[in-house]
Amino acid sequence: xxxxxxxxxxxxxxxxxxxxxxxxxxxxxxxxxxxxxxxxxxxxxxxxxxxxxxxxxxxxxxxxxxxxxxxxxxxxxxxxxxxxxxxxxxxxxxxxxxxxxxxxxxxxxxxxxxxxxxxxxxxxxxxxxxxxxxxxxxxxxxxxxxxxxxxxxxxxxxxxxxxxxxxxxxxxxxxxxxxxxxxxxxxxxxxxxxxxxxxxxxxxxxxxxxxxxxxxxxxxxxxxxxxxxxxxxxxxxxxxxx
Amino acid sequence: xxxxxxxxxxxxxxxxxxxxxxxxxxxxxxxxxxxxxxxxxxxxxxxxxxxxxxxxxxxxxxxxxxxxxxxxxxxxxxxxxxxxxxxxxxxxxxxxxxxxxxxxxxxxxxxxxxxxxxxxxxxxxxxxxxxxxxxxxxxxxxxxxxxxxxxxxxxxxxxxxxxxxxxxxxxxxxxxxxxxxxxxxxxxxxxxxxxxxxxxxxxxxxxxxxxxxxxxxxxxxxxxxxxxxxxxxxxxxxxx
Ligand SMILES: Nc1ncnc2c1ncn2[C@@H]1O[C@H](COP(=O)(O)OP(=O)(O)O)[C@@H](O)[C@H]1O
Ligand SMILES: [Mg+2]
Numbered sequence: 001x002x003x004x005x006x007x008x009x010x011x012x013x014x015x016x017x018x019x020x021x022x023x024x025x026x027x028x029x030x031x032x033x034x035x036x037x038x039x040x041x042x043x044x045x046x047x048x049x050x051x052x053x054x055x056x057x058x059x060x061x062x063x064x065x066x067x068x069x070x071x072x073x074x075x076x077x078x079x080x081x082x083x084x085x086x087x088x089x090x091x092x093x094x095x096x097x098x099x100x101x102x103x104x105x106x107x108x109x110x111x112x113x114x115x116x117x118x119x120x121x122x123x124x125x126x127x128x129x130x131x132x133x134x135x136x137x138x139x140x141x142x143x144x145x146x147x148x149x150x151x152x153x154x155x156x157x158x159x160x161x162x163x164x165x166x167x168x169x170x171x172x173x174x175x176x177x178x179x180x181x182x183x184x185x186x187x188x189x190x191x192x193x194x195x196x197x198x199x200x201x202x203x204x205x206x207x208x209x210x211x212x213x214x215x216x217x218x219x220x221x222x223x224x225x226x227x228x229x230x231x232x233x234x235x236x237x238x239x240x241x242x
Numbered sequence: 243x244x245x246x247x248x249x250x251x252x253x254x255x256x257x258x259x260x261x262x263x264x265x266x267x268x269x270x271x272x273x274x275x276x277x278x279x280x281x282x283x284x285x286x287x288x289x290x291x292x293x294x295x296x297x298x299x300x301x302x303x304x305x306x307x308x309x310x311x312x313x314x315x316x317x318x319x320x321x322x323x324x325x326x327x328x329x330x331x332x333x334x335x336x337x338x339x340x341x342x343x344x345x346x347x348x349x350x351x352x353x354x355x356x357x358x359x360x361x362x363x364x365x366x367x368x369x370x371x372x373x374x375x376x377x378x379x380x381x382x383x384x385x386x387x388x389x390x391x392x393x394x395x396x397x398x399x400x401x402x403x404x405x406x407x408x409x410x411x412x413x414x415x416x417x418x419x420x421x422x423x424x425x426x427x428x429x430x431x432x433x434x435x436x437x438x439x440x441x442x443x444x445x446x447x448x449x450x451x452x453x454x455x456x457x458x459x460x461x462x463x464x465x466x467x468x469x470x471x472x473x474x475x476x477x478x479x480x481x482x
Pocket of ligand 2: 046047159
């Protein structure tokens with residue numbers, strides 16, 4: 001299932017807001033076919049990095065590519081990318097299905113795929129209800145359904161478990177796993193390592209915009225001890241140096 | 243761009259948006275028309291006079307519609323979703339603008355019909371004579387549409403530049419309702435340079451600068467607003 005080509009690659013990716021460098025010379029490599037966790041505390045620069053990968057925010061420095069296409073040409077790679085950035089964003093007055101239809105129309109995708117993605121996230125029965133009637137978990141799932149429209153090779157999910165209860169978090173893990181089993185690369189961010197470590201076979205850990213770790217999840221474990229401990233120790237050491 | 247255009251029309255099917263804007267537009271027109279024909283000592287002969295008088299209010303409504311068409315995308319965060327599906331920002335904005343232009347053209351046609359009809363009712367009730375109105379209505383419509391689109395273009399640019407509905411609407415109302423009105427009474431050159439007053443010249447509001455001057459001014463404002471809006475939209479980070 002896994003080939004060794006690269007889904008995402010960046011070199012020196014940097015974003016500054018005013019005098020603050022919020023993403024600091026990131027070198028990322030995400031192999032195609034993995035579930036990659038993108039982990040760091042709140043404010044570490046995860047969302048900003050993902051926005052740069054998706055052509056929403058322009059890097060101040062650095063280069064990169066997604067599915068082999070340079071970051072400077074998002075129109076070249078976004079048709080094969082599905083993403084849920086920050087929180088789900090839909091039109092409250094339209095139904096879930098209609099919201100997806102707007103996106104399908106905009107992206108030139110076949111609207112016939114909509115029932116299948118709604119089914120996939122367990123929203124088939126509520127697709128006709130207006131978005132504003134959805135619970136947080138349903139909104140999150142509609143966001144994932146939208147990301148799955150158009151058969152993407154890469155799915156980017158930014159903190160999909162935010163605000164969910166433990167059952168919702170477990171369900172989300174199942175969805176992430178199943179997306180990957182279709183042969184898609186998944187990049188999922190979280191501020192809690194514990195929420196993603198079980199599903200990820202690749203991990204990127206960042207703090208204050210800098211990369212602290214990147215590699216197979218088992219390598220992070222290899223030092224012995226618990227993942228969470230490693231995770232915390234990384235931040236204590238950066239705090240010591242900053 | 244057809245995809246963007248169609249997607250935009252799908253969103254406009256939200257009843258609150260559609261009926262709100264259309265209701266405001268038609269409400270304003272009827273109100274001004276009735277005031278024009280019912281209260282004037284000698285009612286105007288042109289049945290389209292009410293529509294002309296309403297053009298400034300209509301313009302502001304159109305401006306708010308264009309403006310919120312952009313700012314709600316920022317407010318809801320849906321702009322990022324749209325840009326993931328259509329990363330070519332020029333096309334996204336062009337499709338949105340085109341959908342708004344088409345809707346404006348349709349709404350103005352309805353407003354014109356409603357205005358002429360209510361003017362006919364009022365003049366019939368008062369028993370005053372009226373001249374032929376059809377040719378009047380055609381040129382009146384074309385000019386009102388152009389004037390409305392200049393407001394719309396400015397609304398689009400304000401929406402892109404300010405991104406917040408509250409701030410942008412505040413700025414627009416302050417400018418078009420306060421500043422231009424005061425300037426009109428206190429500064430002799432105001433009618434030659436301010437966008438709302440130039441649009442008034444295009445629709446034929448009495449006391450405006452000559453039509454040709456208004457037309458040129460309005461076209462310049464449309465060009466400036468569209469250019470500023472598109473440049474800002476394609477360059478700015480989308481980080482909300
Ligand atoms: N548009 C912006 N303007 C100024 N600062 C920003 C902007 N977007 C993000 N930041 C700052 O950049 C830092 C990283 O934010 P973000 O990428 O959202 O982190 P994360 O997703 O890891 O929580 C934060 O300190 C945030 O306040
Ligand atoms: Mg974030």
